[in-house]
Amino acid sequence: MLFDKKGPVNTETALQAAVERGKSLGVRNYVVASNSGETAKKLRALGVDVVCVSHHTGFRKPGDQEMSVDVRQELENAGVKVLTTTHLFGGIDRGAESKFGGTYPGGLVASTLRMLGQGVKVGVEIAVMALDAGLIPHGVDVIAIGGSGGGADTAIVVQPAHAKDFFDGRVREIICKPSIF
Numbered sequence: 001m002l003f004d005k006k007g008p009v010n011t012e013t014a015l016q017a018a019v020e021r022g023k024s025l026g027v028r029n030y031v032v033a034s035n036s037g038e039t040a041k042k043l044r045a046l047g048v049d050v051v052c053v054s055h056h057t058g059f060r061k062p063g064d065q066e067m068s069v070d071v072r073q074e075l076e077n078a079g080v081k082v083l084t085t086t087h088l089f090g091g092i093d094r095g096a097e098s099k100f101g102g103t104y105p106g107g108l109v110a111s112t113l114r115m116l117g118q119g120v121k122v123g124v125e126i127a128v129m130a131l132d133a134g135l136i137p138h139g140v141d142v143i144a145i146g147g148s149g150g151g152a153d154t155a156i157v158v159q160p161a162h163a164k165d166f167f168d169g170r171v172r173e174i175i176c177k178p179s180i181f
Contacts, residue, residue, distance in 0.1 A: 006118075006178035008151025011039060014176050015145065018155035019046045021175045022143045025157065029142040031130045032152065033122050037071035039152050040080055043145065050080045051135045053126040056087055081135045088125045088132075088163055109166070117177045119154020122146025124171060127160035138162070141172055153178050 001017055003010045022030065031051045034040035040052035052075055057065045065084065072082050087094075093106035103111075113121035123144035130136045145155045154177040161169035 001176035002179040003153055003176065004179065006148040006153050006180060008147070008153075010153040010176070010178070011042065011147075011151035014152045014155050015039070015043050015046060017176045018143045018145050019043075019048055021155070021157065021173070022048065025141065027141055027143050027157065029136045029140070030145065031123075031126050031136060031142055032145040033126050033147065035066040037067055037075055039145070039147070040075055040082075041078070044075070044078050044080050051130045052080050052082045053129055054082065054084045056085055056090075083130060083133050083135060085129060085133065088128050089121070116174070117154055118148045119146040119152070119177055120156060120171070120174065123154060123156040124158060124160070124169070127158045128163055128166065128169065131160045132163050136160075143175070148178060 028049060030043060030048045032040050032043050034052045035055045040050055044050045054067045075082050089106040089110035093104035096104055097107055110121055113124055123146045127142055127144040131138060136142055141157050141159045143155060144158050145152045147153050155175040156171055157173040159170045
C-alpha cells in the first residue's frame, strides 16, 4: 500500500494494515516508534502485543525526555513495553559526526535505508533496538511501524538481527509507506 502523503494523516490506516498483515502471517510482536505515546496507545487498542520505542532522553534538548512519566505509566499499565535508549544509528557515531564531520557506518546505513523512506529506516532501527533490549524474541518476524516525523505512515515485516550481527537481519515485506518522502 502506498500513501500519497506522508505523516500522521496515515496513522489509522497504517496501523490497521499492519495488524491485518501481522495476523495473516501469525506475527505476535509489534514494535512502534512513539514519542508522545499516542501511536502506541492506538496500536495497543487494536489488541496486539506492543513494544514502544521512544526517542532517547536528550534527543531534542539535553536532559529532556519527550514522553511524560504519566504517559509511560499509562502505556505500561496497558501492557505496552516502553524502551527509551540510545538510537541504533545514532549514538557515538552521531557524536563523532557532529564533532569531527564526515560520515560513519551508522549514518551510512541510516541514509541507505532512508532511500526507501524515513519510516523504513525507523522500522529497521527500532526492531533491532527492541531485540537488543530483550523485548522481542530472536529469530522471528515482527511488525515494525514508524513514521516521517509524527504518527505512523510505514509498516514493515522484519526479522531483525542483534546490532552486532545487523546485516543478518531481513526486511521481509513493506506493508505500507508513503510514495513521496
